[in-house]
Amino acid sequence: MKTIRFALLLGVPLAALGAELKPAPRPENYAPAAYLRDRVELRPILDEPLRHTYVMRGPDGAFYLTGTVASTQKSEARGQRSEAADFQNNDGIWLWRSTDLKTWQPLGQVWSIERQGAGWQKEKNLNPEDPAGPLVRGVTAPEIHFLKGTWWLCYSMNGHGTGLLKSASGKPEGPYEDAGRMTAGGANASMFEDFDPPSPGGLGLRREATTAQAGAAGAAVYWVWGPGRIARMKDDLSGLAEAPRQLTFEARFPLTGRMPKLHFPESVSLLKTDAGRRRYFLIVESGSCRLGGYTRDSHIFESDSLFGPFGTEGDLKNSDLLLEHGAQSTVFEDGAGRWYATFYGADNKAVWRDRPAIVSMDYDRGGGRPVRGRGRREFTERGPWATMPPLIEDVAVNDEQMLNAPDGGYYFTGSMFGDAFRKHGLSVWKSKTLEPRSVQPENWQEFTPVTVADIPFLAALAAKDPTVFDFTPRRPKLGTWWNAEIHYLKGNFWIVGGPSINDKATQEAMDQAGLKGRPLWRSKTGRAEGPYEIHAWLSYSCPSFFEDDDGKVYFLEGVSQMALMKDDLSGVDEAATAAIGNARGIKSYGYWNRLATTENLVMDYDIGNCMVKIGGKYVFFSCNCIGGYDYQYFVADDIWGHYSRPRVAMPHGGHSFVMKDKEGAWRCLQWASMGMVPFLHELHVEDTGDDVIIMPKWEYEHRKAAAGRR
């Protein structure tokens, strides 16, 4: 403390010497999330129940659509809820055609089990979705392919074997004749032509050869089905020419890995490209450990060999998710370089269920593959993602925090992203109400209550070396104010935060001043606007505070750690914190105690700590960095735990924050996956007596409505 006081005393005259602060100018018309203005609600392309949406572009340049139809398809489907549709009982395969991907002309039923089926096709099968239920009969997951100069339909009968039909007319609408049962078991048949050289046009990611090559001899055709089985077909496609193999996968995670993301493939389809380092792409329908449940997403993996191992090296690393809730997606190109993926709403967190849709994709030329770019326009997940306005649009803010202050204002701050963005100080936005600025233009006015010039040792350094305060270079000597927060504690405003230090000399100056960590600032006026002075230096990466009803202030840090502050907030009460830790057998790290769950689950969700009290219970929030960047909550009777299992409070919340607003409603910030501009969601919070249930209000209303329908 002596050195700190010394620095404080010394700092005032040095700052007065006038080290000039040169903030970086804010770029004009900066709108990091401008693309959000182009958001559209995802609409089905047909208002009919359809699963396993499959779209391909034929040699005539038109698009052909098929998929699993429901038995209610032709008679009762219109206007009926899709959940009532029975996809395991149907009478074959229907086809649609489009030239613009907007209007789809029905080509009708192209194959009927009842009229054209025979033998195994007519047998009743166990229902794979309900094995103990009544027997079923229907075509599942059909695909249409153009190979060897004609049209083919591959399909499965309820997952009990796969078969092939051939167009007798050479036309997509058939009639189709039986080309045989390919496998006696298995589901989700697909075909892949291993054309070589790859598509001559140069643009390419294809399932089969182009028109010019179609019918050319030599290209091997493979039957691909089930969880990644593959076998070469005979040249006339009359059956399999070899024993099936299993496509192999690289270990998704090294054996030292932590959180699982994937389970196992349910279905796969192969594509080939002539661009990029690798040549084969595998689209995999696989469950993901997302959103606190099991979502059926589509993923993309690559390999330089047809049989694998397929993995996520290089540009695919950490980005194998192709389409959320996409399940059995197919990707295709429209002939003009635009890429799309198919969708049908495969799980209960999808935007809607069991209707076909196409979603625009970006094409990564380097990787030679479609990607779901950050500039996404359609949202496939349930939630107000396509319509909700951000609070402010002209800044990208990470690690967001909001304070409902007793002075009548709301204060918002966080880590600001982007080059040269207010690194000279902390930006805070003040608002009287919670409406977005687009609705209420006077809301969310920005001010800078603390700057680097308020830090005495830096002011002293800048007096000697003015470049320390020059924020116009691309990489200034002082960097982002990561994870800063504004709090109201013990009747005053406090800010925790300071610049990161980018150069050695500045770091050395800090070490010489005997300073460790970053500042805790106290308002000298009792006003949020300050001015502020440094009250203490604290070591932290990701700090937050919580003042309990008894006036005790807790310091939350980084990885689910907590310490008790001294009464005057001059630092951590290390002795008291250690005593609590020892008494309860809690592991300590530095001067923090690690929070623990009843079942000793790992809580290293890295960031975004927030503690609130609801109905006498302590609710601890943190961001699940390794599961999907959701904001999760844990409930305990005692602030030190043990805490319940985590549950998702706010999907895609990121390092977020929860507060109670002036009307008593709970609110949660959210920014991840959404261009890093702030959104504010109302939460549904339910105190059940022995537990607290938290979810977005829109999610609660959805569940309530769904329960009402049932």
Place this chain on the structure above:
Amino acid sequence: MRRTRRTWAAAICAAAVGFAAAAAAPQAFPVEGHLKDPSAALAEDRTYYLTGTTDINTLDPRHADFQNNDGVRLWKSKDLKTWEEVGLAWDLSKTGGRDPRKGGWQAHLRAVPGQPDKEWSRGVTAPELHFVKGGWWIVFALNDQDIGLLKSASGKPEGPYEEVGRIGNRFLGGDGSLFEDSDGRVYLVWGGGYVAPMKDDMSDIVEEPKALQLAIEGYPSEEPSENQTGERGAFVFRDGDVYRYLYAAWHLRDGAAHFDTLVCEAKSLFGPYSKPKVLIPDGGQATVFRAADASFKAACTADGDVRILGL
């Protein structure tokens, strides 16, 4: 798992397999309804040890079901009739920790495959006890995914067990099993019939997994398959020169759906395997072990109770 209750005697009589189904009266198990996917093995001292998936979660009973439990529990018996609990051979709650090489992967909740409405869970599923390479091992999955291996530090089946780590991590399902061939080579068998040889030190698989070549795949057989779905519980054992592949599936038999234990056989480990037959009607996920008299016995679950059957 939905299962219709059936009389056990009728099921035994209906057994139509390459083996003769035993007439031995089934024994009720002391933790009725709390154990499934049983696996048993005979130790040198002629004691049988048994483990399986439990729905016991002593730390948080609010989260207790077959996807949420507190680890691997063992029971032992001298006569396969009276069972005594040995205790928790591997405590899931003590595996946390900050070192991802040692902890971490077991200390997280997981989505349960195929159950989108179920909240993230944590439990050991289908652990199996094996004596291979002169030592005792428990191979298990966490929530039907991520297979792990434990080794007895004492060389005895009751443990204590230490963790070898996560093995065969190629996201192709759970239900891990070990198979030691007559040449001493040990294989990891799992999911819907995947097999890969293990490294000599048992630290992981040494090659990419292969799928067993099954007649139900339809190649090279042109015959219609058994009508079955939801295959799981892969288990391989060897009887003389014959490899037998055991699995559980929903199976269409006599016009109705049964969760049967099915078996098929081959002359080589990777197949081709014969058309499956019913080994244990409504037996579900079963494993096979050698009894003290060198005969094969199967451990399975029926009507919620563990059964030991002669084969």
